[in-house]
Amino acid sequence: MRRNLGDEFEAAFARYRERTAVEVGERSWSFADLDRWSAAVAAQLRGRGVGAGDAVALHLTNGVEFVVADVAVARLGAVKVPVNPLLPEATVAHILRVSQARAVIGATSLGGRADLWVSDDGRDPSGEPLAAPQDAAPPERPGVGQGDRAAIYFTGGTTGLPKGVVHTQASAVAVHYAQIVEAEIAQSDRLLLSTPLAHAAGLFAQSALIRGATSVIEPGFDAARTLELVRTRGITWTFLVPTMIYRLLDLAAAPTVGSAGDVELRTVVYGAAPTAPSRLAQALETFGPVFVQLYGQTECPNWGTRLANSDHDPARPELLGSCGRASIMADVQVVAEDGTPLPVGETGEICLRSPYTLESYLDDPAATAAKFVPDGWIRTGDVGFLDAAGYLHLRDRTKDMVISGGMNVYCREVEDALARHPAVARVAVIGVPHEDWGEAVHAVVVPRAGFDADELVAWSRGELAAYARPKSVEVVADLPETPFGKIDKKVLRAPHWAGRDRAIG
Template identity: 40%
Template sequence: MWGTLPDVLDRACTYYAGNTAVIDGDRSITYRELEQWRNRVANGLRSLGVRKGERIGLLLPNSLEFIPTQHGIWAAGGVLVQMPARAPAEGFRSNLAQTEATTLIYDAQFEDRVAGLREQLPALRHVIRVGGDAPLPDGVLDYAAAFDTQPTDRPEVGLHEDDEAYVLFTSGSTGDPKGVVNSHFTWGHYSITAGLEIGDIRFGERFAHGAPLTHFTQIFVLPTFLRGGTNIMLPGLDVDVLLEAVEEQGVTATAVVPTIVYLLLDHPRRAEYDLSSLRTMIYAGAPIAPERLREALKIFGPIFVQTYAGTEPGYVSCLRKNEHRPDDPAWAGRLASAGRPMFQVRVSIQDEQDRPLPVGEVGEICSRQLGQMLGYLDPARNADALRDGWVHTGDIGHLDADGFLYLVDRKKDMVVSGGFNVFPRQVEDALATHPAVAQSAVFGVPHEKWGEAVHAVVVRKPGAEVAETALVEHVKAALGSVPAPKSITFADAIPVNPAGKADKKALRAPYWQGRTRQIG
């Protein structure tokens, strides 16, 4: 192995000391400055009494401070606790409470949401604020005062690659977020091998991060460093900001959720920007409807890479650039796949009794690799997902004879209507083939006769008009009457959760209010 996470960064900082490592607007640091900053944070934490194995919450937006602080936590021997910036205050409290975190480092923009947390968290000894003009709350330390004058040599901690390094939380798209534990080895394997293979990271890469660094885009930070490249911080997944960054910063690669691809396709001024530097766009979090993917390939060219991953299994498969072949009849159908398992990843489709299923049969997607989680923060949950070395993803899919993986849907998203199983993703893909549809989210709503009925929330393309009945008939023609929506709501946008996925829990909630059981 390559050692611990601080060892990996040390290597990059030695090789590329004078290169620009991170850019945030008009601020930037070199690799040498990154290493020194990391070490000051690590020494500052040690001077506060933080010891190896203590868990530390990091609540920062994508910013210049994020990466050196993250790596400073690891260099101090601390365990990083994921704190998604878009989570509510209760989410912050829950993550810190579940991990028994002793320290929280937060940005001043979250002041209102972290106020009062310390009183609710008896294990929390240190709270450190980054930036802000307002006076520091009682008991809160200033980031610059805590770290700026610390030594710039890496502290001696005695880290081992099997030590705990990271507690991440699942997106909660189908239930309450669960804490997932990774070591220096599993996280290093997860991020470096997957990042290099998926991202096709080249020397001098300029990787733009618009999605939160607490989400999947962080996987590409270390691989970019190992190629002497630059990680460019963007203040959120805003299409206009992304277009401007590609033109002005010469961005060569980025990672987005499918919603951003749809917005780029429908952007009225996209053609005004020089996007010639962009050679890689990774999409993850949810599949792109095949029809919209074909449209994207025609407009942007062969720059797309799809990846399928989960917090528990790590990165599982990818559909590479050369496998996006919309004009080749032998390959066109594979645009609907999630690609093939990556290097050192095994995939098995299993039935309800954990028995492997043959090629073509639909079952639960299970994977096995060195970068998968060690287990859940709550060990009692492990039996639900970890059996015989396999991570049971909760996703439904199948493999074809050439090893391509096809996702049918989330196991918990399946709609059971009149005894028939309906997979929302298939309905969403069918809706996407209608020229008026930009995006959709399909889920089950209560029905007295059938138990559940298929409902769709549809976003129309700019200027497009289409009747509900026309879309229902369109899906019927493609899939038959059972999967066809029984009702459709038109909306301006599909809400997303902090991970950037369609927030079907929020969409379903009004329909299931007051019921003791919410199917699907």
């Protein structure tokens, strides 16, 4: 394993020079093109006083410029701070402030041009255009070792301001070795990336470069456009979050779309939020046996566990509700509140251990200490259990349980049950205030034709325990999402808990 991420990219540029690295629309760039361009941007950063160890924020929409800037930062030995352009301005300002970004590479509002700002506070209106592809000497990275910082990622949670998660060069390299294996990325693959490069898709683009594969980058997700690209551009691999899968299912009328003769799609990696087993079974019927599920978090990117392609078996429906088994470079255990490992089948907090867990939370030793348990394990904040075969079953977030009348209601289980109803397109479950029980289970439903709220509640009697059934149902046109593709339950809870001291019972 090479000592830093910059070395990985330079080795790939030397090995795959004539291969196509990135495609955007009708344009393409070879590995040699990215080599020249990223070296020029690294030289530009160096000329503005940015060096190894300095934080550089990437506030860019999806495009080749993001990939170029990403690689340039790594080759300089600087620290990448990806900033999702969908985040609100106050959150962006918070990220730039706490990361102490020395430079910001961002798209201007005029024509989407990528500009560079450098100043003490990360903001300077007198920016300059990002360097164009040109010959430049590869940057030197003196002293950039495995223990040095490579990136500061910010958590995508739905409560409070995001925390900075520090990853080292060793962590950054290790996650790609795991990802290339577990995501089954081959040199011949053509990866369709339409989720934000500032999030998981950026890691997949990096892995594709290291592996010698081609990234086909879209500015955003559109279901019809995705199906068109899969059919016409030789796409073999893509990453989707559950809501994207649902929209493709709603659009794809013909069965076995994924196995049609003119389609080469062989791998769909999905994750970032729970997927209803009933919809996953529908996806297998529609697109064929192409799915691989990941489970991880910002603190342990992507590959804590993996539900392999072979585990997506309609004949074993119990597996479709699991997160799979420990990834090739990770361990998983379930612990009690005091950190003691629990036996098979018992529910507790999920803990992960791998070479690519966080080094620390940025400038927050108390949160860092709380995150870790002995022997290198980290707490995920998720609740679940391991079965006898080692499959992890996620029940809920510790902060997302509804406690109704003293009973723990796992929202994930209720959502999975309600999603099986034929008139439910999408559903989210939250707790709303109740005078007697503290909280009551409330279902927020995106309906299909023929939906009836009272009928859904009656139907749930055969699916859920009495305390877990929805006591009220709200019908909406769509569910709010965070910039990271997760259902934003903070928004759903807000009107129900307005004026109260806390947003749980």
